[in-house]
Amino acid sequence: MTRKQARNNHLPLLLAALLALLIPGATEVALAAELRIVYANDTLGELEPCG
């Protein structure tokens, strides 16, 4: 990794930290929550493979 690439990789984190310090509400913008929703519907009482 070049020095320029390293700087570019860290820049968003530095900006996020700076925003969090200067603007309290900005942490919500900088930090995305991640969630996986595994969903199904209309199982219709099907216990076994239904063919």
Add this chain to the structure above:
Amino acid sequence: MGGLSKKAHLLHALAREGKPTLVVESGNLLFKTDVVPPTELAAARIGAAGVVTAVSRMGATFAGIGSRDLAGGIAFLRQLHRPPAFHWLSLNLVDAASGQPLFSPLLHHQAGGMRLVVLAVTDHTTFARPPVGGSVLSWRQVLREAVARVAGQADFVLLLSNYSYTENREIARACPGIDLILQSGHAAGNLGPIAFDRTLLAQTNTRGRSLGVLDIAWQGHAPWRETTAGRGSLSGPQPATFSNRFIAITPAVPDDPAIDALVRQTKQQMKRQAR
């Protein structure tokens, strides 16, 4: 194909990816039809109880009430309503006399560092006669106010809707604050996700034949954008991004041994009852 033991195997495999996960049963979990013939009811109830035990063991802690979930009667469904382990949810299925919800109207849930509120509505148009002891109100009488009440307390509002696509599009327009609608009862294969500005809508195929997997990177209530990367950027407006896939539950998917044993046991009990 399909099958609960294969679904359990897939859920275990997904869990090994280590992402914070919410397992959702959107509705119509229990019975094939809105009305079960009296001669088949006892066996069908045994099967329904087995389904709830199985999905509980797979990590589900709630399900939306679809019209077919009431085929065994309200009293039977109340036996399967065991908060906090398992909630049956409906905002508009109410006691005929008091007008109060018969089950949990909504649920507060914490997942992936997010505060979620889960609501559910049962399709009132599918009932030729109201279920004994209950009444199913139109979503228009209850939903808008309920969403407005909870939207400020939650990072994410999930609605389990037993209504049709057309009605759900209207719900998304009329009830700002709903982030995701998972539909049941009107399935014609996998659907979506479809974004109506700030509300996303999806459903899976019927009879356990597929599993929806929705990965969300959440920045707060905002218009949705589909992505393969799963992240927004620091500059400019922050959309909520998602990626979705439907996993077909085919014969090639292995069975989870524990759920397979439970299914076999339940089937034996149903056979004994039917004799």
